[in-house]
Amino acid sequence: MFGNYLKTAVRNICKHKGHSFINVSGLALGMAICILIMLWVYDELQLRANTPGTGDNTNIYLFSALAFIILLMACINFMNLTTARGAERSKEVGIRKVVGARRTGIIKQFFSESFLLVFFALILSAILVELLLPAFNRLTGKQLTSTWLGNPYILPGMIAVTLVTGIMVGSYPAFFLSSVQPVKVLKSALKPRTKGGLLRKTLVTFQISLAVIFLVGSMAIYRQLDHIKSSLDMFRDSIYAAEKQVMMIFIYLSFLAIFMACHGLYGLTVFVAEQRSQEMGIRKVLGAFRADVWRLFFYQFMKWIITANLLAWPIAYFLLDNLFIRNFAYRIPIGPWPFVLSGILTSVIALLTVGFQTFKAAAANPSDTLRSE
């Protein structure tokens, strides 16, 4: 039976190569960042054990929380992309139940499949950790290594991350899909409509907002640095170095946030394309052209990108305003450009992410999406 699960899993992965690749790499990035932060926390804890008196653990808690949040977001993105194609998989579940599968069997199947993907993500994340470690060391001023000899906790740590991730990403698809009723999905070839999705949309909007905040931050600090450079002052050097450090952190966080937002956005596109496929088929029968259909998707996604920007701008302004008060002497107004540029950049990246998938959805023949019994 297990062999049968793996066969279906591997063939599903191969059938949707691009999709699986995006999903595995998104998860791998989350896991890699989590492992990096764990290395840092481990190092800090050792440092504190060796030098008594350095009692403040705020940063440790903060970064541990950050690691968990990043991993959680990567997991949610992964689950959203997995369940976006739920209609397709639910037919398979329906058939399996008709020929004798019990709910527990279906749950086992989807957990095996999730763990297989998480295992691929783990391998990829180990490579990512190696690649990111030099930059991470430069940023944190540490000499962390990821060798198993250098850190006895890395192996159990990675196993723990894998288990937590596997359980998190496996549970929702497993319980969601195993509850499918055969009579509902096998009644006709018409896909069941996946309702709602408000949570998915809110989450992706939130992720784009985060990306905008970090982008605005990076650009604003860059301008600030430019300004400091042109003034001559005895405090200049130390402030310059500190600001540069903050900017580097913001740039890295921007990249991370953009990658995560793209992963989430891709999952949302797949979901929306699936959800609206029947509607699009009907529109086409009634005379809509491909471009009309594409425009509908475009408006829908632009709406979220604009919402995300409008939410992010005041928050970014408030945070930066407070950050710069520390360096009052060199303070310059943030100005509109970081906001405008971040808006344009996120729009372009977002539309590139959703473009291909929506193009495919717009190009589908109505007969494919409207086939009933």
Add this chain to the structure above:
Amino acid sequence: MIETKNLRKLYTTDEVETTALNKVNLKVNEGEFVAIMGPSGCGKSTLLNILGLLDNPTDGEFYFLDTEVSKYTEKQRAHLRKKNIGFVFQSFNLIDELTVYENVELPLLYLKMPASERKQKVSHVLERMQLIPRKNHFPQQLSGGQQQRVAVARAIVSEPKLILADEPTGNLDSANGEEVMRLVTQLHEAGTTIIMVTHSPAYAEFAQRVVHLFDGHIVTENINSKEFHI
């Protein structure tokens, strides 16, 4: 084998209530071949799904192998289903990611049958359905007629007592449709109980008895003259 008393099925969606089945009394004996006919939407599939333990009735009694099962949980139904019932659908319903061989093997895997016995049964049924040359193909690589043969092979591989077929010829041309009917007749002759929904009066002739449904209830039951004379 099957008996229903005042079987009723209501579907409630948002604010609309549909009575899909109303006061259905039906008895099917072991070894019988019954056809169900009626216009679209009259409740044929609903009835077949309940008889096949894929769904529960809203009320009424349902005896399957002399046990009242109308209140069974999904777990209990799944248990009865996999031991006793094979299904054939209009839209084939094969798993696209599994080969012909793997699709047919699936019911036996869920029955936890040992590998050697499984292999022997699958090979035997594939041979009988003339599917050996196709056994490593995926469903999408087959014609409709071949796909339905695979579906029939999957339905009978575990040698169930009852076969339920919901318009099994509905998506096939006449040559393939007749081929499927020939297979169904063979199964009946070998002693399997068969309940088949069909739109075609000609195919209904193959059955011993035809039940006509209209708006969720049985209007007439005819014994086919052909069988009558035997």
